[in-house]
Amino acid sequence: MEFDYKILAKYIIGEITPEEQISLVEWSRMSDENLILLKKVVEARILKKFEFNNSKEKTEQALQALHNKIERKSIWSVMRPYLGYVALFFLLIFSSVLGSLYYTSSHEYISIIVKPGEKIKKIVLEDSSVVWLNSESVLRIPSSFSPKKRVVKLEGEAFFDITKQKGIPFRVETEHVDVKVLGTSFNLNTEAADNSFEAVLVSGKIVLQDKHNKDILRMSPSEKVIYNPSRNEYSIETVDTNVSTAWHLNQMTFENSTLREIVNKLSMLYDVNINIESKQLADRRYRCVINRDETLIEVLDILKYLAPISYRIEGNEVFISK
Numbered sequence: 001m002e003f004d005y006k007i008l009a010k011y012i013i014g015e016i017t018p019e020e021q022i023s024l025v026e027w028s029r030m031s032d033e034n035l036i037l038l039k040k041v042v043e044a045r046i047l048k049k050f051e052f053n054n055s056k057e058k059t060e061q062a063l064q065a066l067h068n069k070i071e072r073k074s075i076w077s078v079m080r081p082y083l084g085y086v087a088l089f090f091l092l093i094f095s096s097v098l099g100s101l102y103y104t105s106s107h108e109y110i111s112i113i114v115k116p117g118e119k120i121k122k123i124v125l126e127d128s129s130v131v132w133l134n135s136e137s138v139l140r141i142p143s144s145f146s147p148k149k150r151v152v153k154l155e156g157e158a159f160f161d162i163t164k165q166k167g168i169p170f171r172v173e174t175e176h177v178d179v180k181v182l183g184t185s186f187n188l189n190t191e192a193a194d195n196s197f198e199a200v201l202v203s204g205k206i207v208l209q210d211k212h213n214k215d216i217l218r219m220s221p222s223e224k225v226i227y228n229p230s231r232n233e234y235s236i237e238t239v240d241t242n243v244s245t246a247w248h249l250n251q252m253t254f255e256n257s258t259l260r261e262i263v264n265k266l267s268m269l270y271d272v273n274i275n276i277e278s279k280q281l282a283d284r285r286y287r288c289v290i291n292r293d294e295t296l297i298e299v300l301d302i303l304k305y306l307a308p309i310s311y312r313i314e315g316n317e318v319f320i321s322k
Contacts, residue, residue: 116135125145138154150169152172154172174190177227179207200245223236246289253289259283266296
C-alpha cells in the first residue's frame with residue numbers, strides 16, 4: 001500500500017477527509033511500527049501538556065523529539081511545512097471540537113463524527129461491512145476487529161449493511177440496548193422521538209439484548225421496534241422499510257402523507273415559508289419519493305405532476321393552490 005505521509009500532517013491540523021481517515025486506519029494496521037507512529041502523532045495532536053507547548057518553537061521541538069524517536073526523515077520533511085498550522089491548532093484546541101477522528105490509547109477506538117448540518121457519511125469497515133452515519137451521530141470503531149468478535153458503538157442514527165462472517169459475530173453497542181447481528185441490513189436510532197431507541201430490520205436477523213448480553217427479542221424483516229428506556233417498554237410494528245430507511249439514500253419518502261405534512265418538511269429543508277391556500281388541498285394525501293439534492297422548483301413540479309395544483313414563488317414565500 002502506497003501511503004501519503006501528508007495525511008499525518010493533515011490529521012494534526014484537522015483537515016483530514018473521511019477517505020483519508022480510512023486510508024490512515026488501514027495504513028496503521030500494516031505494521032506495529034505504523035501503529036506506534038499513529039499513536040505518537042495523536043499524542044502530539046491532543047498535546048496533554050498544552051500550557052508548556054503553546055508556541056511554534058515548542059511545537060517544533062516536540063515534533064523534532066518525535067522524529068528522533070521514530071527516525072523517519074521522510075515524515076519529518078513532510079511535517080515541517082505545516083508547523084505553523086500545527087502550532088495554531090494547538091492554541092485553538094481547547095476551544096474547538098477535536099475533529100471527526102481521534103484515537104484513545106486505552107480502548108483503541110476511532111470515533112467518526114457527523115456534525116450538525118454535515119452530509120451523511122458512508123463508512124466501509126475492514127470486514128467490508130458498510131455503515132451510513134446520519135447527521136449529529138457518532139460511530140466508534142476499533143483500530144482492528146478481534147478474531148472472535150466485531151464490535152462497534154453508536155450514538156445517534158446509522159444504517160448498517162453487515163457482511164456475514166461465520167464464527168465472528170457483529171455487535172452494535174448503544175447506551176441502553178445492544179444489537180447482536182447475524183449478517184443483515186438494518187437501521188438503528190438511539191435518539192428517536194421521546195429519547196427512545198428504534199430499530200428497523202430490512203433483511204436477515206438481529207437480536208436485541210440488554211447490557212448483560214441477555215436476549216430481549218429477535219426481530220424479523222420489516223419489523224420496527226421502539227424501546228422507551230425511561231418506561232422500560234417495547235412496541236413492535238410492521239413498516240415499509242423503504243420509507244423508514246430512505247434517509248441513508250439521501251431521500252425523503254412520503255407514504256400516504258398529507259400535503260401539509262410534506263410542505264412542513266420542505267419548508268425546513270429549503271428554508272422557505274410554504275402556504276397552502278385551502279384546507280381541502282392541505283389534507284390531500286400523497287405517496288412520493290423526493291431526493292434531497294433536487295431544487296425546490298423541481299420538487300414543486302413533482303407535486304404538480306402528481307395532482308392538479310399550481311404554485312407561485314414570491315421571494316421567501318411559496319403559495320400552493322388548486
